[in-house]
Structure formats: C-alpha cells, structure tokens
Amino acid sequence: MKLLYKIFGVAVVIVLWQVIFASGLVNPLFLPSPISVAQKLVELLTNAVFLADIFNTLLRTLFGFSIAIVLGVPLGILMGYSEKIYNMFEFLIDFFRSIPATAMIPLFTLMFGIGDFSKILLIAFVSLLIIAFNTMYGVKNGKKLRRITGELFGLHGWKLFTKIIFPESLPYIFVGLRVAISSAFVVVVVSEMFIGTASGLGHRIIDAQLVYDSTLMYSAILMAGVLGYAINKIFVLLESKVVQWSGK
Numbered sequence: 001m002k003l004l005y006k007i008f009g010v011a012v013v014i015v016l017w018q019v020i021f022a023s024g025l026v027n028p029l030f031l032p033s034p035i036s037v038a039q040k041l042v043e044l045l046t047n048a049v050f051l052a053d054i055f056n057t058l059l060r061t062l063f064g065f066s067i068a069i070v071l072g073v074p075l076g077i078l079m080g081y082s083e084k085i086y087n088m089f090e091f092l093i094d095f096f097r098s099i100p101a102t103a104m105i106p107l108f109t110l111m112f113g114i115g116d117f118s119k120i121l122l123i124a125f126v127s128l129l130i131i132a133f134n135t136m137y138g139v140k141n142g143k144k145l146r147r148i149t150g151e152l153f154g155l156h157g158w159k160l161f162t163k164i165i166f167p168e169s170l171p172y173i174f175v176g177l178r179v180a181i182s183s184a185f186v187v188v189v190v191s192e193m194f195i196g197t198a199s200g201l202g203h204r205i206i207d208a209q210l211v212y213d214s215t216l217m218y219s220a221i222l223m224a225g226v227l228g229y230a231i232n233k234i235f236v237l238l239e240s241k242v243v244q245w246s247g248k
Contacts, residue, residue, distance in 0.1 A: 050204065071132075
C-alpha cells in the first residue's frame with residue numbers, strides 16, 4: 001500500500017510537469033517534457049562518460065565518508081566518555097556544524113587546490129562533524145539503568161563498553177551516518193559544480209546549464225536524486241539489520 005502511494009505521488013508530479021509543458025506557460029528551453037528527459041536519461045545510462053560521472057561522484061562521496069567514520073566515531077565516543085574531551089571539542093563541533101557546508105568550499109579550494117583532494121577533505125570534514133556529534137550523544141544518553149545493571153553484574157571497562165554502552169549508542173550512530181552520507185552526497189555534487197573537475201554529476205549539471213542543454217541538465221539532476229534516495233534507503237536497511245533492538 002505504501003508503494004502505491006509513492007507511485008501515485010510521483011505520477012501526480014509527472015502529470016503536472018507534462019501539463020505545464022503542454023500549456024506553453026514555460027519556454028521548452030527551460031522546461032523540457034518529462035518524456036524527453038526520461039528518454040535522455042535512458043540514453044545516458046548507456047553512455048560510458050555519464051556512467052564514469054556517476055562512478056566518480058560516488059567514489060568521492062565514499063572516500064570522504066569513510067575518513068569521517070574512522071575519525072568521527074572514536075572522537076564522538078571519547079567526547080561521550082570524557083567530560084574534559086567534551087568541553088574541549090563541543091564548541092568547535094557545534095560552531096563548524098552551524099556553518100553551511102557550501103560556505104566552506106572557497107576555503108578548502110584555497111587551502112587544498114581544485115583537485116579531488118579538496119573535495120574529499122571537505123566531504124570528510126562535513127561528515128565528521130555530524131557523525132561525532134551523534135555518536136557523542138549516543139554515548140552520553142544511553143539508558144543509565146542498563147549501564148548500572150551491567151555494573152551490578154560485574155561489567156566494567158572494556159566489557160561494559162562492548163556489552164552495554166556501544167550497543168546503546170548504535171542507534172544514534174546510525175542516525176549520524178545516515179545524515180552524514182546524505183550531506184556528503186550533496187556536498188560532493190555542489191563541489192563538482194564549483195570546484196574545477198573533469199567528471200562527476202555536478203560537473204555534468206553545470207556544463208549542461210552553461211550551454212542551455214536543459215534535457216541533459218534535468219536528466220543529471222534526476223540521476224543525482226535517484227542516487228541520493230538509494231543511498232539513504234541502503235542505510236535505512238542496514239540500520240534495521242544491525243540495530244534490531246533500537247527503541248526497545
């Protein structure tokens with residue numbers, strides 16, 4: 001039933017799009033028909049250059065996101081465990097988390113150049129803040145009763161962490177991972193648009209816009225949306241498999 005509602009919602013948008021196109025209210029140069037966009041997207045999915053764009057965008061996202069996990073989860077755990085480390089980093093993380101990620105693009109470009117290195121570092125930086133923040137709250141806000149019960153049964157130190165504290169924080173960590181991977185994907189597409197690059201969905205979108213190839217532009221935007229949605233759903237599925245006790 002949920003799937004039917006989703007299909008209906010998409011169908012309504014497509015019909016409205018077609019009606020606006022057919023009415024002539026918008027210049028076809030700026031709003032092509034949904035049929036022509038769908039045909040273009042199918043054509044692009046057999047194009048090796050466009051497939052390379054998708055691959056490079058996903059690769060940059062995963063590289064930066066992986067760095068963020070390796071650094072962000074341990075930092076969040078330490079902040080949740082230690083009041084001193086929390087006081088040391090809490091303001092910095094909250095401060096930089098409040099700055100729009102796109103506002104950091106010029107800074108990273110100046111510091112690290114226009115290559116993939118700056119894009120990956122920007123993705124890692126933005127994702128790390130989200131992951132560390134959520135991990136920290138997962139450790140700090142774990143149910144105290146379970147921790148006390150574990151201590152009563154002789155669990156201390158590493159055993160208490162692996163048996164009680166870390167499992168309790170996993171739902172928070174996965175929320176952080178889901179938000180971070182979505183943010184990472186947005187950042188990489190935007191950075192590909194404004195930091196010089198020869199490939200990527202963002203590069204394809206801005207190039208199409210510059211030459212007024214609106215059908216290609218809409219197709220690339222739709223592809224970015226599909227990929228972003230798929231990435232989020234993969235993490236939702238992964239969370240349901242790994243954190244089966246969430247909310248219990």
